[in-house]
Amino acid sequence: xxxxxxxxxxxxxxxxxxxxxxxxxxxxxxxxxxxxxxxxxxxxxxxxxxxxxxxxxxxxxxxxxxxxxxxxxxxxxxxxxxxxxxxxxxxxxxxxxxxxxxxxxxxxxxxxxxxxxxxxxxxxxxxxxxxxxxxxxxxxxxxx
Numbered sequence: 001x002x003x004x005x006x007x008x009x010x011x012x013x014x015x016x017x018x019x020x021x022x023x024x025x026x027x028x029x030x031x032x033x034x035x036x037x038x039x040x041x042x043x044x045x046x047x048x049x050x051x052x053x054x055x056x057x058x059x060x061x062x063x064x065x066x067x068x069x070x071x072x073x074x075x076x077x078x079x080x081x082x083x084x085x086x087x088x089x090x091x092x093x094x095x096x097x098x099x100x101x102x103x104x105x106x107x108x109x110x111x112x113x114x115x116x117x118x119x120x121x122x123x124x125x126x127x128x129x130x131x132x133x134x135x136x137x138x139x140x141x142x143x144x
Contacts, residue, residue: 037056041123058083061096069103076101076116092125094118094134102140109136 056072058065061079068079074092076083081099085092089106094116101116107125111131116139119140127136 028091056085058099074101074103074106077113084142086141088123088144092118094131104144106144110134 005080005124026129032090039101041069046057050130054072056069056074057066058074058076058078058081061081063081065079065081067086069087069089071088071090073090074083075095076093077095078099081096084100085101087099087104088094091108091110092101092106093110093112094101095112097117098115099117101118102121103118104121106120106125108128109118109120110119110127110128111118111134113134114132115137117133118134118136119142120136120138121140121142122138122144126144129136
């Protein structure tokens, strides 16, 4: 799986270390469901189920990104990032700490991090909020 990575120079070396063990390395994503007991294996999505240009991953702490979502899935695992994505997104996940994510619209919004905020300009996304001190609200600065 090829994913568009938003990171500063030098972050490539850290990317492998950060993703190994969290399920995003090598085209696999692990998603824990609410019915799994602690320590149980999570569901794995093989890379052949994801198109090469369908994922935007933000891993660099403190990133400030303004881009078009273009129907992509979005994963914000960075801490203290500010991400603005105009247009329609697929699934938007905030797994880091202290990030603000504004999207035009999304099919689904998933929060599993801490102190994250996601806003959407329009639409009716499915919302899964399993994070701590996290919020989802209509509004924000992104354009639909």
